[in-house]
Each structure stands twice: as structure tokens, then as C-alpha cells.
Amino acid sequence: MIALKLEQRGPDVVVVFDEDTRLALKIEVGDIIHVERTPHGVAANVELDIDHEVRAGRGRAFLKRYNKTFQALET
Secondary structure, three states: OOOOEEEEEOOEEEEEOOHHHHHHHOOOOOOEEEEEEOOOOOEEEEEEEOOHHHHHHHHHHHHHHOHHHHHHHHO
């Protein structure tokens, strides 16, 4: 189980992830996390929403890495 701390930062309440938790969950600053509550009020589901630009960047990196392979398959 991972315990998260809520802190007041100005008018906002933020969730604080220590480095071990951040690495275990494979999250970075700017990631969007969706948390769903059960009828009993317990967080049941944490889902990472990968930014569209991150997905596009990964796709471009994949295509660049295998560009010669794709060209060879075309012929």
C-alpha cells in the first residue's frame, strides 16, 4: 500500500509523492492521474493519463528508430 500526503500550498491542496513512490508508480511532474472512489469512500483505481504530446513523441521516436526497416519492407 502507498500512503500519500495532502499539503496546503497557497489556495490549493496538493498530493505529495516521495521519490520512491513516484518511481514505483512511474509518474513524472505534469502527468495526470485519475482516482476513482468506491461507494465506501476508498480510492480503488489509479490510472495514469499519458499526455498526447508524450504519446506523439514516443511514436515519432519509434518511427525514427525503425525507419530503415520500414523502407526495406516497402520494396
